[in-house]
Structure formats: C-alpha cells, structure tokens
Amino acid sequence: MFDLHRLRLLRELKHRGTLAAVAAALSYAPSSVSQQLSQLEAEVGVPLLEPVGRRVRLTEQAEILVAHTEAVLERLERAEADIAASLTELTGTLRIASFQTAALTLVPTMLGLLRDQHPNLRLHVTHMEPEQALPALQARDFDLVLAEEYPGNPNPRPAELEHEDLLDDPLHLAVPRPADSPDTDGPDTDGPDTDGPDTDGPDAGGPMAALRSLANHPWVMEPEGTPARHWAMTLCRDAGFEPDVRFETTDLLLHQRLVEQEHAAAFLPDLVWNGQPPTVTLRQLPRDRRSRRIFTVVRRGRGRHPAVLACRDALHRAITLRPRRTSAKRGG
Known part of the structure; x- marks a missing residue:
C-alpha cells in the first residue's frame, strides 16, 4: 500500500509547482521533500518526476496517483465533517x-x-x-474562499472544488459627478435585453453611447491578467474603443477616489457603496453586462462540515442585513 503522507507531498507538488514551494508550505527542508518523493517512486516502481530545466514536472503515472489521492482526501474531508457534526459544540479554526x-x-x-x-x-x-485564493484553496491553505465571476468571463471549475452562489452584485459605469448635478442612475430595471436608452439615465443613446463618450477619457482598471480587467477591456472594445488605462490597482476604493477627484472613469460594483449614496455619477451598462456573480468555494467533501455550513449561512444572513443602496433624487 502506498504511503498517504508521500502521496500528499506529490499532490502538493502538483498544486505548488516546485519542491521549494512544497517545503516552505509544510515547513520541511527541500531535501526532505525530495527524499520522500524518491521513496514514493521506489514504492510505485515507476518514475514520478521528470526534469524540465531547473524544475520538475509530474509524469503521466504521477498524475494518475494524484487523481486517486484527491479522491482519498475527499473521503477524509467527509470523515472530518461527519466527526464535527457529531459534536455538540462547534470548535476549531476556519480559514477564509x-x-x-x-x-x-x-x-x-x-x-x-x-x-x-x-x-x-x-x-x-x-x-x-x-x-490567488482558489489555487491556495486547492493546496489546502484555506477552507473557504469568497470569489467573484464577471459576466461573459466564467472561471474554471476544477472537479475537486464545490461552488455555492451568494448574490449578484450590480456593476455600473462610474464617472465624475458634475458640480451642478447630484444625479445618479436609479436601480437597474428588468425588461427586454436591448441597448436602447436607459429609462432613468440621462444618456439618450443608451449604455453603449455612454461608454463611447468616454473613449478619450482616462480610466482606472484592475491589473492586466485579472478577470475584471479582461471583462472591462472586452466591454470597452465592444463599444468601439481602446480605453486609455492610466491607473491599475485591485483596490476598488482607490478606483472610487480617482473617479471622485475627476482623474478617471471606472466600472464599480454596488458593494463599493455598502448601502450609502454614491459619490459619483453612475450609468447603466448593457443588460447582459450589469452584474458580477459572488459565490463561496470549498474543496469537494468539505461542504458538509458544520463550520462551513455555519459560515455560508452567516454570509447569506449578512446579505439580507446589509443596507440597500438608494440613489440621489434628481434636482428640480
């Protein structure tokens, strides 16, 4: 029978990429990790690693072992959940x-x-x-991840992860508020999927026209390579222009501040305001681009753990308790 500890080291190598990363994550010496994997190779009787430059990669046989290891670890996750459910008090640590x-x-x-x-x-x-968090979840650095997915840009769905939806968070085009106008668009309304004029917005040409009017305006967006940046760039290109991105950050509060100070336009979600009146002008986006999906992710087999169930329940209650954003009324 193969040694489970060594199988887990092989799995760690698949998810973390290098022997040094495995050693750092588990507080081992790299030589110890290498020795354990050499012993596993001797147990299996076939090569499990092959050199690629200064790194190593898993062989086909190693990938087969990792797939079976994932199944074993899923069963152990279920066993841990069952043990926790049998207790009268919820204890331990949940890493989020x-x-x-x-x-x-x-x-x-x-x-x-x-x-x-x-x-x-x-x-x-x-x-x-x-x-970064989802690969770390697979590597067992976290127990639960709050994640987001932008419209038209679905995330990969690894088989070893379980998803549960939390809410749809509306997205808006954010532009500096004119000094003589406190107006913002009201809540999105349901209706036919068209790109016609917004019923409660001042842009007669509709959402795409509002976007095109900012073709020569500076923008703040999330960094290249992020799903949010890919979604934003696609939206601008669909409107017929390449945005002038002068500011890059994952900090959406900085996005908000740059719009407030008239340095940039941005795309901002409702959660930024947390129920408070917006401090910038918000315009509607095309109907199929108006919200991002927010959800929780756990490793398969851990979704029944009482701590995960309690956390997910508390998140759903937090959504019902949060204040709803109200837009400013138009001046007379």
Whole structure:
C-alpha cells in the first residue's frame, strides 16, 4: 500500500509547482521533500518526476496517483465533517480568503453573527483576490474562499472544488459627478435585453453611447491578467474603443477616489457603496453586462462540515442585513 503522507507531498507538488514551494508550505527542508518523493517512486516502481530545466514536472503515472489521492482526501474531508457534526459544540479554526469588497461589506457582519452563535469557532480571514485564493484553496491553505465571476468571463471549475452562489452584485459605469448635478442612475430595471436608452439615465443613446463618450477619457482598471480587467477591456472594445488605462490597482476604493477627484472613469460594483449614496455619477451598462456573480468555494467533501455550513449561512444572513443602496433624487 502506498504511503498517504508521500502521496500528499506529490499532490502538493502538483498544486505548488516546485519542491521549494512544497517545503516552505509544510515547513520541511527541500531535501526532505525530495527524499520522500524518491521513496514514493521506489514504492510505485515507476518514475514520478521528470526534469524540465531547473524544475520538475509530474509524469503521466504521477498524475494518475494524484487523481486517486484527491479522491482519498475527499473521503477524509467527509470523515472530518461527519466527526464535527457529531459534536455538540462547534470548535476549531476556519480559514477564509475574501476579495476586497466582500471583505469590507459582508465579512464583518458574518464575523459578528458567528461570534454570537459559535463563540468557540476561531475564524482566520485573509484578504486575497480569487485568482490567488482558489489555487491556495486547492493546496489546502484555506477552507473557504469568497470569489467573484464577471459576466461573459466564467472561471474554471476544477472537479475537486464545490461552488455555492451568494448574490449578484450590480456593476455600473462610474464617472465624475458634475458640480451642478447630484444625479445618479436609479436601480437597474428588468425588461427586454436591448441597448436602447436607459429609462432613468440621462444618456439618450443608451449604455453603449455612454461608454463611447468616454473613449478619450482616462480610466482606472484592475491589473492586466485579472478577470475584471479582461471583462472591462472586452466591454470597452465592444463599444468601439481602446480605453486609455492610466491607473491599475485591485483596490476598488482607490478606483472610487480617482473617479471622485475627476482623474478617471471606472466600472464599480454596488458593494463599493455598502448601502450609502454614491459619490459619483453612475450609468447603466448593457443588460447582459450589469452584474458580477459572488459565490463561496470549498474543496469537494468539505461542504458538509458544520463550520462551513455555519459560515455560508452567516454570509447569506449578512446579505439580507446589509443596507440597500438608494440613489440621489434628481434636482428640480
């Protein structure tokens, strides 16, 4: 029978990429990791690693072993969940990763609800963008991740991860508010999927015309390579222009401030305002581009763990408790 500890080291190597990264994550010496994997190769009787420059990659046989290891670890996750469910008190540590706007608006309320209901459950929260947090979840650095998905830009769905939807967060085009006008667009309204004029906005040509009017305006966007940047660039190109991106950051509060100070236009989600009146002018986007999906992700087999169930329930309650954004009324 193969040694489970060594199989987990092989799995770690698949997810972390290098022997040094595996050693750092598990507080081992790299030589110890290498020795353990050599012993696993001897147990299996075939090569498991092959050199690629200064790195190594898994052989076909190693990939087969990792797939079976994932199945074993899923069963162990279920066993851990069943043991926790058999206890009368929820204890231990739940490690959570969250992107910025959810961390600012949903997570604090969630923490308060869990503190009151499960005072002996320890929560460890890390601010991390989904593109880093989801691989870390697979590598077992976290137990639950809050993630986002932009319209028309679906995330990969690894078989070893489970998703559960939280909410749809409306997205808006944000531009500096004119000094003599406090107006913002009202809430999005349902209706036919058209690019006609907004019923409550001042842009007679509709959402795409509002976008095109900013073709020569400076923009702030998230960095290249992020799903949010890909979505934003695609939207601008569909409107017929290449945006002049002068500011790049994942900090949406900085996006907001740059729009407020008339340095840039931006795309901002409702969660940025957390129920407060917007401080910039908001315009509607095309109907099929108006919201991002926010969801939680856990490793397969862990979704039944009482701590995960309690956390997800608290997040859903936090959504119902959060204040709803109200737009400013038009002046007479």
